[in-house]
Amino acid sequence: MDLLTVVVIYCFAVGGFFMGLWLFYGRREYSLFEQARRKTTFLCARCNKLYAAAGSPETCVCPRCGHENARLKF
Ligand SMILES: [Zn+2]
Structure with a gap:
C-alpha cells in the first residue's frame, strides 16, 4: 500500500x-x-395554568390543581 x-x-x-x-x-x-x-397546550379552566402534554390527548389533568381540562382549540 x-x-x-x-x-x-x-x-x-x-x-x-x-x-x-x-x-x-x-x-x-x-x-x-x-x-x-406534537405537544398539546391546555389552559386550566379552574386555576388558569397554561401547560402542555405530549402527544395529542383530548383531555389532560392540570398539574397544579388536578382539574381535567379539554384541549385548547386554535
Ligand atoms: Zn388547574
Whole structure:
C-alpha cells in the first residue's frame, strides 16, 4: 500500500465518521422537534395554568390543581 491509498482511505473513514454523526444528530434533532411539535397546550379552566402534554390527548389533568381540562382549540 502506498501513502496515497492510505490517505484516501483515511479521508473516507473520517468523512464517513462525520457523515454518520451528522445523520445521527440530524435524526435525533428531528425527532425532538417532532415531539415538541406534537405537544398539546391546555389552559386550566379552574386555576388558569397554561401547560402542555405530549402527544395529542383530548383531555389532560392540570398539574397544579388536578382539574381535567379539554384541549385548547386554535
Ligand atoms: Zn388547574
